[in-house]
Amino acid sequence: MVYGRVARRRxxxxxxxxxxxxxxxxEIYRREGAAQARIxxxxxxxxxxxxxxxxxxxxxxxxxxxxxxxxxVDILAWSDIVRDSMARGVFATYLQLARTAWTYAQSGAFxxxxxxxxxxxxxxxxxxxMLLVQLAIAIAAGIALAxxxxxxxxxxxxxxxxxxxxxxxxQAFQRLDRRLYAHYLMHDYAFTARHGGEIPPELxxxxxxxxxxxxxxxxSDVDEVLVVGHxxxxxxxxxxxxxxxxRGEVPNTGPALSLLTLGHVVPMVSFLPRAWQxxxxxxxxxxxxxxxxxxxxxxxxxxxxxxxxxxAVSGVCPKEKYWPLVVSAAFSQTLSRSxxxxxxxxxxxxxxxxxxxxxxxxxxxxxQITAGPKTLGSRFAGRPPSRSRIERSVSPYTSRAA
Numbered sequence: 051m052v053y054g055r056v057a058r059r060r061x062x063x064x065x066x067x068x069x070x071x072x073x074x075x076x077e078i079y080r081r082e083g084a085a086q087a088r089i090x091x092x093x094x095x096x097x098x099x100x101x102x103x104x105x106x107x108x109x110x111x112x113x114x115x116x117x118x119x120x121x122x123v124d125i126l127a128w129s130d131i132v133r134d135s136m137a138r139g140v141f142a143t144y145l146q147l148a149r150t151a152w153t154y155a156q157s158g159a160f161x162x163x164x165x166x167x168x169x170x171x172x173x174x175x176x177x178x179x180m181l182l183v184q185l186a187i188a189i190a191a192g193i194a195l196a197x198x199x200x201x202x203x204x205x206x207x208x209x210x211x212x213x214x215x216x217x218x219x220x221q222a223f224q225r226l227d228r229r230l231y232a233h234y235l236m237h238d239y240a241f242t243a244r245h246g247g248e249i250p251p252e253l254x255x256x257x258x259x260x261x262x263x264x265x266x267x268x269x270s271d272v273d274e275v276l277v278v279g280h281x282x283x284x285x286x287x288x289x290x291x292x293x294x295x296x297r298g299e300v301p302n303t304g305p306a307l308s309l310l311t312l313g314h315v316v317p318m319v320s321f322l323p324r325a326w327q328x329x330x331x332x333x334x335x336x337x338x339x340x341x342x343x344x345x346x347x348x349x350x351x352x353x354x355x356x357x358x359x360x361x362a363v364s365g366v367c368p369k370e371k372y373w374p375l376v377v378s379a380a381f382s383q384t385l386s387r388s389x390x391x392x393x394x395x396x397x398x399x400x401x402x403x404x405x406x407x408x409x410x411x412x413x414x415x416x417x418q419i420t421a422g423p424k425t426l427g428s429r430f431a432g433r434p435p436s437r438s439r440i441e442r443s444v445s446p447y448t449s450r451a452a
Contacts, residue, residue, distance in 0.1 A: 066281025192216035247325025308426035342427030350381035
């Protein structure tokens with residue numbers, strides 16, 4: 051079932067590369083859901099869910115379009131894997147910088163990504179530039195101190211003092227990263243590039259548990275199972291659902307299966323030489339009738355590949371392609387002028403706008419999609435794709451898993 055009405059829904063949210071606890075997403079949903087309800091004239095309420103040993107989540111009760119809907123929201127978390135990947139010293143971060151830059155440059159992926167969308171590529175260059183500036187400042191300070199100390203200290207002691215100052219300044223910059231995001235973003239891109247586009251083993255194991263949780267929900271008495279993948283969580287959700295369908299774990303008479311991808315960065319992975327499995331998953335899922343897949347981005351989101359069809363730009367379109375439906379959240383139109391002015395240059399915050407309230411929401415309303423009375427397929431039935439979408443094949447690699 052793809053189209054229909056919903057009284058009970060199960061939502062699985064797959065975060066991007068984010069080290070924060072899952073409860074942060076509950077707070078965003080609570081605060082922004084209440085704000086959207088006031089704007090749009092419906093009722094939505096959250097309550098905690100008793101611990102069950104499964105994923106962290108909460109219960110949603112809503113009255114939208116005159117219909118009462120109950121939804122269970124689960125966070126398919128991998129923040130512990132993110133934190134482990136970030137638990138490296140400052141010098142290891144610079145080693146990651148060199149390896150990641152080399153991976154994207156020598157593979158040809160960087161040049162092709164620039165031809166696709168410059169915004170997310172420039173965002174990827176930000177941590178490189180910022181970390182190099184920090185290194186230059188630290189080295190300059192170290193050399194200056196060593197030069198002043200050289201006349202009064204043995205050269206070995208002066209050099210050690212300069213090195214110590216360099217290290218202390220770099221560590222100070224690392225402590226400021228909650229404001230600068232340079233180390234965080236470098237870890238993000240390094241995690242993607244570490245295996246040349248292959249899913250790291252520790253994350254691959256986690257995706258199995260994600261698939262099992264979704265498969266169990268498809269056997270339950272709900273009307274829709276909705277999987278939401280945000281940022282790098284988008285390509286993880288694609289891989290999970292592709293494997294779910296391959297294994298025949300979608301019942302013919304079960305709930306509607308829906309996939310909503312938000313602010314995707316798929317080309318950062320699929321353009322790498324060893325992303326065979328992801329390219330195969332994109333190719334496979336694009337032709338499946340077992341689900342509805344809607345991809346939402348916005349040109350105002352400089353961290354996402356806005357309006358880029360993730361299947362088409364990766365060069366893996368099947369002969370019969372049904373998905374995804376590519377639509378725009380159109381931040382400049384759906385946010386008030388004052389809010390748009392406040393957020394326009396806050397790139398990281400805008401990358402999360404998909405999970406927030408809109409002043410004049412159009413087709414895209416995160417809370418109606420997750421707690422409203424229509425399935426994702428029904429809500430977007432007949433909706434044409436964005437005319438500004440990009441579908442040309444740009445990836446330097448199009449080979450798929452055997």
